Structures are given as structure tokens and as C-alpha cells.
Amino acid sequence: MILKDKLFAAGVVGCGGAGFPTHVKLSGEIEHLIINGAECEPLLRTDRYIMTNFASELVRTAEAVRQEISADKCTFGLKSGYKKEIAALKEQISENGLADRIFIHTMDSFYPAGDEQTLVREVTGKTVPPAGIPLDVGCAVTNAATLLCISDALKDIPFTDKFLTVTGEVNHPTVLKVPIGTSFYDCLSLAGGVKCDDYICVSGGPMMGRIIEKADLDKEFVTKTTSGILVLRNDGYIANHNRISVKHMLNRAHSACIQCSYCTQMCPRHLMGHPLEPHKIMRKTALCADINGLLSDPDIKNALLCCECGICETYACPMDLQPRKINSMLKKALGEAGIRYPKGEGMGDESPSRELRKVPSKKAAVRAGVVDYYDYEITELICAEPSEVYENLRQHIGAQSEPLIRDGERVTKGQLIAKCPDGKLGANLHASIDGVASVHGCAIRIVKA
Ligand code: SF4
Ligand code: SF4
Structure with a gap:
């Protein structure tokens, strides 16, 4: 099976943005593969954790993808302050003898360094045209977390678990690895719980994330694109600005x-x-x-x-x-x-x-009123499996996935439970835990038996 078939089968979509299906993104005449390691949002640590701890997988996968799409070269784009991440990647590039094909480009710590078009400009000096995409200047951009999913897909492991940062007003800011469909409440508990009573959550980072009022939190579940959950006091800059009509x-x-x-x-x-x-x-x-x-x-x-x-x-x-x-x-x-x-x-x-x-x-x-949460180190990864998940059928750009299960059917982790409609842009969806599945509106619920 070639790369794009494996990515499609595994349901890989971009982990940090709108969830563009990766098998489509890596199509076309690509000269330069760019790995986005800039971690655009000021408080998120997910990609940094992955670059430090999975550098070997990232570098070897980057080279495999570069070869498969016949790109001339591949560049990891990071902020110059990411010393540990840069050292880990450099070591792997050197150990694998890839220094003539895989490069590291460092940038100042500015916002929005991780914006796809900004990153292309920084790394290549080329400007993506208005309303264009990186492919218009011969580039494809994928972030570190997505590259790790590609690494799994190449081993025929589907996209079932998500790395994300949980920070802000929580007792233990952390990076989690949880099954897709885990509730935000479970994620907050894994981060030691919330420190204040009156709060909002942001899905993503403080600059571009989606605001969720506390009253709506029970409807929120981790998707393939959830890069972080930020907990903020309800009387801060972000909460107040969000309420202005x-x-x-x-x-x-x-x-x-x-x-x-x-x-x-x-x-x-x-x-x-x-x-x-x-x-x-x-x-x-x-x-x-x-x-x-x-x-x-x-x-x-x-x-x-x-x-x-x-x-x-x-x-x-x-x-x-x-x-x-x-x-x-x-x-x-x-x-x-x-x-x-x-x-x-x-x-x-x-x-x-x-x-x-x-x-x-x-x-x-x-x-943005979040500098109190700016400086912190992630020392450990917390992995957990909840007793139930809600996997949304639309976690990506394109058509909603079509359920393949019957209500009450037993499923096992990694089983295909909803497929991309034939001939449409979209993504497959797999069970993220073992359990009994049922369709609930536009989501599949799986409860551990
Ligand atoms: S949000 Fe404002 S600064 Fe950013 S691209 Fe739009 S107009 Fe420009
Ligand atoms: S005052 Fe008006 S022109 Fe000046 S920055 Fe604000 S929106 Fe822009």
C-alpha cells in the first residue's frame, strides 16, 4: 500500500488546524516538505513534547514521506528557544545520516510563527499568494503531531489517540495522550482539576482558540484536531472580549x-x-x-x-x-x-x-491576559483511558463520516467504525477504546463493557 492509501485508511487529518485530510494534503508537485514545530499558540506544549520525546520517529517518518512524495528536501521549522527539541531532532538527523536532506530552520519566538503561510515565508523566503495554499509555491506543511500520526499509519496503526496540552487554571498543567472522544471534563481531572469555580475553557490556544462557556462543557469531547484545553477565569480579557456581540x-x-x-x-x-x-x-x-x-x-x-x-x-x-x-x-x-x-x-x-x-x-x-501561565515545563505525559467516549463523525474538513456499526455492537480499539463517503473529501474514523458502540446524533458513543 502506498503512503496516501495508508494515511486514508488510518484516518489521518491535520492535528493542529481545521483537520484537512493528510492523504490529500500530501498530493501534488511538492518540492519542499515543511514540518511545523513552531507551536504557534503561546501556551501550548504538545508539539514540543512530541519533538523532544519522539524525535527518532519524526525524523525517520519525515524522510520516508519526503522520499514517497519525491520532495527535494524536508525542513523542521522551530523557534530558536526550543533548545531541547532542536538538540533531539539534530541528533536523530545526524544518527540517520540525513543531514543533506533534512534541515532545521530556527526562528525568533514571535506570533504567529506557526501560521502555515508565515512558516512557508520564514523557511523558504517564498510568499503564498492571496487565497492560495503552500502547494502554490511547491510546499506542503504538516505539524509534528500529525507527523507522529503518519508514523503510526505507516505501521498500519489508525489514528485513535490524541496528544493535547491542558493548562491555565488547572492544578497540574500537562500533556495528555487520551482516546479520541474523551470528555473535556475527564481531561481537566487528569490535569489535577480546576483551581477556581467560575471559569471558561478554550479549545486550542489563547489567540485563536474556540471559547466554551462552563455551562456548555459537558458537550465537549476531544477530537482529532483538539490541540489543547486552556482553563481561564471568567472575568479575564479573553472571556470578556468573547461576549461582545x-x-x-x-x-x-x-x-x-x-x-x-x-x-x-x-x-x-x-x-x-x-x-x-x-x-x-x-x-x-x-x-x-x-x-x-x-x-x-x-x-x-x-x-x-x-x-x-x-x-x-x-x-x-x-x-x-x-x-x-x-x-x-x-x-x-x-x-x-x-x-x-x-x-x-x-x-x-x-x-x-x-x-x-x-x-x-x-x-x-x-x-491576551494569559502571561501568568506562559512559563512552565512539561515533565511527564499522562495517558489514560476513560470508561466512555463520544467520537464525532465530523472532526475534519469535508463530508461527515458514515457510521458502519449497529447500535449495541461490540467494537475493539482500532476497528473502523465510520468511513469517508465514497468519492468525497473526508476521513475514516476508528474506535478509540474497546466497548459497546451506538450512534448518537452526529457522534458514535462507545462504552466500556
Ligand atoms: S486577525 Fe487581524 S491581524 Fe490577523 S490576519 Fe486577520 S486582520 Fe490580519
Ligand atoms: S482604532 Fe480602528 S484603525 Fe485603529 S487599530 Fe483600532 S480598528 Fe484599526
């Missing part, structure tokens, strides 16, 4: 946006040469009564280029406004109106100030 933000922008353009000057996509100018979007939306009437405006269409990194609102804006929130709303409205961004349109020159305007990761954490 788009309507309220537009009202505030109407009266408070001073058109300083700092949001544009600090925007990583704008600095790269993409025609995204959030200050213009804020001006036009704040002055318009009907957003739908604006959708054909070229400045508004540029919202489609926003990667939602949050620099504009968490770091740049002196008036505490939220251009990202407005862009996110516009992206949805543009998508519903069938408006797409033509790839490559409006590509400009990179800003000469790009280097100077990189935001140090720790400063991003300060502005």
Missing part, C-alpha cells in the same frame, strides 16, 4: 475607531503583501447599516484573506476594537453569498517593516 462591536467601531490603521500595519497577512487592510474594513462596516449591501466592495472581499490570528484586536488596536470579529462575520456572509477570492489577486510587495513588526510570543500572551 458583532452588533455591539460595530456600534463601538462607529464611535471609537480612530482610523489609526495600526490593525493593518501589524497584520501578518498585510505585511506579507496580501491586500488585506482591516482598518478599511472597520471604517466601511461601522458606517454601513446593511452589511449585505457591502459584500461586493473589494475592501470587504479582502476579509476572506484574514487568517483570524487576532493580532489586530489583541495586540494592535489602541481603542480595544475587534477587527478579527468583524472579519470573521464577513467571511461567513461572503461564503453564504457564494463570493470567493480569486487566487493571487492583488498580490503586492512584502512590507519592508515586516521583520520589525513581528510580535514576540510573550507579549502576545501579556496582551
Whole structure:
């Protein structure tokens, strides 16, 4: 079986982002395979743990993939402060005699170094065109956690367990390895429990993660893309900003946006040469009564280029406004109106100030109100198996997986329980524990017998 068949069979999808199926991502004319070890979000430690402790598997798998896709070279992109991780990878590259094919590129500790397009620019000097993908400049990017899943897939081991960081207001910040479908409550218990009564959770990191109110926590289960769970006090910056509605933000922008353009000057996509100018979007939306009437405006269409990194609102804006929130709303409205961004349109020159305007990761954490949780070491991995899991049928980009089990059927860990629909973009799903399975809405529940 060739690599892509094995990845498809094992249900491998990108572990850190939206869950793009990896067998599709590694298709096309790829010259340069880039392994994302930047761990973009300031507080997460998952990829760092994996790079330190599974360096041998990562390096050997990177070379196997490079050969299979006929890429000229492979580069691990990390922050220069990741000394242990860099040393572990270098040792394995040297031991395996791969120094002429596998390289390490180090970067300053800035946010968003792990953004796919930013990483491609840092490692290769090439700029992905507006609305483009790394393949447009001959690259494929996969993160360290996904590479470990690829390593398993090459041994015909399906993707059933997930590494994730649990940190913030918990007693023992840690990295977990748990079956897909484990409840967030179980993950919080494994991290020693929550230290305060009134809290929110963030699925992912503080800059781009999804906010979950405490009352909704019982509906949350680990998926293939859960990179971390961050617990934060309910009265902090992130909790308060999340509760501001788009309507309220537009009202505030109407009266408070001073058109300083700092949001544009600090925007990583704008600095790269993409025609995204959030200050213009804020001006036009704040002055318009009907957003739908604006959708054909070229400045508004540029919202489609926003990667939602949050620099504009968490770091740049002196008036505490939220251009990202407005862009996110516009992206949805543009998508519903069938408006797409033509790839490559409006590509400009990179800003000469790009280097100077990189935001140090720790400063991003300060502005997001999470610096208290910034410095910590992960010393051990906690592995656990819960008594039940809920495996969502859509944990990836593409079509929902189709259940293959009957209610009450006994399944064993690794068994295929839902398949990618024929001919569609999607991913297979496997039982993450042994037990009795049943379909519950858009998830499969497995209870240990
Ligand atoms: S969130 Fe803001 S800073 Fe980030 S890409 Fe979008 S507009 Fe630019
Ligand atoms: S940084 Fe804030 S105040 Fe300045 S233009 Fe952007 S949204 Fe307006």
C-alpha cells in the first residue's frame, strides 16, 4: 500500500488546524516538505513534547514521506528557544545520516510563527499568494503531531489517540495522550482539576482558540484536531472580549475607531503583501447599516484573506476594537453569498517593516491576559483511558463520516467504525477504546463493557 492509501485508511487529518485530510494534503508537485514545530499558540506544549520525546520517529517518518512524495528536501521549522527539541531532532538527523536532506530552520519566538503561510515565508523566503495554499509555491506543511500520526499509519496503526496540552487554571498543567472522544471534563481531572469555580475553557490556544462557556462543557469531547484545553477565569480579557456581540462591536467601531490603521500595519497577512487592510474594513462596516449591501466592495472581499490570528484586536488596536470579529462575520456572509477570492489577486510587495513588526510570543500572551501561565515545563505525559467516549463523525474538513456499526455492537480499539463517503473529501474514523458502540446524533458513543 502506498503512503496516501495508508494515511486514508488510518484516518489521518491535520492535528493542529481545521483537520484537512493528510492523504490529500500530501498530493501534488511538492518540492519542499515543511514540518511545523513552531507551536504557534503561546501556551501550548504538545508539539514540543512530541519533538523532544519522539524525535527518532519524526525524523525517520519525515524522510520516508519526503522520499514517497519525491520532495527535494524536508525542513523542521522551530523557534530558536526550543533548545531541547532542536538538540533531539539534530541528533536523530545526524544518527540517520540525513543531514543533506533534512534541515532545521530556527526562528525568533514571535506570533504567529506557526501560521502555515508565515512558516512557508520564514523557511523558504517564498510568499503564498492571496487565497492560495503552500502547494502554490511547491510546499506542503504538516505539524509534528500529525507527523507522529503518519508514523503510526505507516505501521498500519489508525489514528485513535490524541496528544493535547491542558493548562491555565488547572492544578497540574500537562500533556495528555487520551482516546479520541474523551470528555473535556475527564481531561481537566487528569490535569489535577480546576483551581477556581467560575471559569471558561478554550479549545486550542489563547489567540485563536474556540471559547466554551462552563455551562456548555459537558458537550465537549476531544477530537482529532483538539490541540489543547486552556482553563481561564471568567472575568479575564479573553472571556470578556468573547461576549461582545458583532452588533455591539460595530456600534463601538462607529464611535471609537480612530482610523489609526495600526490593525493593518501589524497584520501578518498585510505585511506579507496580501491586500488585506482591516482598518478599511472597520471604517466601511461601522458606517454601513446593511452589511449585505457591502459584500461586493473589494475592501470587504479582502476579509476572506484574514487568517483570524487576532493580532489586530489583541495586540494592535489602541481603542480595544475587534477587527478579527468583524472579519470573521464577513467571511461567513461572503461564503453564504457564494463570493470567493480569486487566487493571487492583488498580490503586492512584502512590507519592508515586516521583520520589525513581528510580535514576540510573550507579549502576545501579556496582551491576551494569559502571561501568568506562559512559563512552565512539561515533565511527564499522562495517558489514560476513560470508561466512555463520544467520537464525532465530523472532526475534519469535508463530508461527515458514515457510521458502519449497529447500535449495541461490540467494537475493539482500532476497528473502523465510520468511513469517508465514497468519492468525497473526508476521513475514516476508528474506535478509540474497546466497548459497546451506538450512534448518537452526529457522534458514535462507545462504552466500556
Ligand atoms: S486577525 Fe487581524 S491581524 Fe490577523 S490576519 Fe486577520 S486582520 Fe490580519
Ligand atoms: S487599530 Fe483600532 S482604532 Fe485603529 S484603525 Fe484599526 S480598528 Fe480602528
